[in-house]
Amino acid sequence: MTDLLAHIRRTCAAYGLLAPGATVLVAASGGADSTALLHALVRLGAEMSLRLEVAHLDHGLRGAESAADAAFVEGLAASLALPCHVERLAEGCLRRQGVSLQEAAREARLAWLERVAREIGATRVALGHTADDLAEEVLMRLLSGAGARGLAGMRPRRGKFIRPLTHCRRADIEAWLTGQGLTWREDSSNRKGDYLRNRVRLSLVPELAAGFNPNLTDSLCRQATILGDEDDLLDALAAEALGGLAREEAGALTLDCAGLAALHPALQRRVIRLACQRLSGGLRGLTFRHVEAVLNLGRSASPSASLSLPGGLAAQRRYGELLIRLTPSRQPTKEPDWELMLPAPGAYELPEAGRRLIVRPAQRGDADAGAATFDAAALTWPLLARNPRPGDRLQPRGMSGHKLVFRLLSDAKVPRAERWRVPVLLSAGIIIWVGGLRAAEFGQPAGQGALLAASIE
Secondary structure, three states: OOOHHHHHHHHHHHHOOOOOOOEEEEEOOOOHHHHHHHHHHHHHHHHHOOEEEEEEEEOOOOOHHHHHHHHHHHHHHHHOOOOEEEEEOOOOOOOEOOEOHHHHHHHHHHHHHHHHHHHHOOOEEEOOOOHHHHHHHHHHHHHOOOOHHHHOOOOOEEOOEEOOOOOOOHHHHHHHHHHOOOOOOOOHHHHOOOOHHHHHHHHHHHHHHHHOOOOHHHHHHHHHHHHHHHHHHHHHHHHHHHHHHEEEEOOEEEEEHHHHHOOOHHHHHHHHHHHHHHHHOOOOOOOHHHHHHHHHHHHOOOOOOEEEEOOOEEEEEEOOEEEEEEOHHHOOOOOOOOEEEEOOOEEEEEOOOOEEEEEEEOOOOOOOOOOEEEEHHHOOOOEEEEOOOOOOEEOEOOOOOOEEHHHHHHHOOOOHHHHHHOOEEEEOOEEEEEOOOEEEOOOOOOOOOOEEEEEEO
């Protein structure tokens, strides 16, 4: 029988998924995968002093069956003496034009989990995806013509979302549950051929495994790992290239056409995608065809050609420059500046940000909880908390140079409309922390002096 706990330990160690003392929100559907994950994390939690809570979102798509799933998860959490968060979506809220029901359900679930994690202070959200799920996703994306990023599939970690079962096979998980005398729920919709994923799972994977490669799932997962690592490298190179090519303005990026054309074609595409993502906050609807059209615009002999793009974006050739901008309807409105003086350590409400800022003596485990620590003697009181402003720069801890705060927020994929809510903390006019993201080299803990920790809730 598969040693599930050993698999999870290895995966967590390899990808840095869990740290001792972490608060983990476990997403539980009631199915075999998430049920096994929850039981396994309870056992590992005793070793690592984890604080676990359970979350279940009822999409309301299967009537009494989905209600029974929610009841099962509540009962399971109660039997393990764990707090449980259950919510049911209003009927019809997932039906949106241009978005499949499955995609809308996935987006709603992730957004809800993010919100619950924020409310309870969870630093990790554990999802029950397996190696089989990853292999199926790779095949689905291959059929749709995805590039390296799509074929990399689900990562073991994306922000606070983690997948400790990413190297475990579904059959082994069910065998482990059976061997432990544990029960789970079966989702009847998984047996229907209406959905592409089900057809891939029930028909395509067995046929390919039987006729071409009996180790198909392992091969696809290995391919996803390789492409994922290469995708990360290309992303880093593209971000560096964009930084050297682009001039950023409010709601716009201007790129040097000659510099863009000098890049390798793979980096050219990445730069355009990254520029669009920074401006619109996402890449929904942006296809290979759109990216190629923007690149052709940059090569155009016409000094003022333009085109429209998804996501409320437009691109325009301006002689030797390529301008990518938000259309007027998507231009961000200027939010009022806000600031608050902090006369001493304590907890401070930031109503404009909808958050609470806490500055207190440092404690063990602060780094894992997202807090930043500072040498208390280096800080000059009162401190100032305020919204980010144009021209703000931070010298990130461990770096010799400075970085624009708005670039840091963009790299962290903070939606443009939400950036003004992120607290920036200053000491004697120097930015020492961008709340929840990066601390400054200034005030870095040194020696054995007293430390202060800053965190946001």
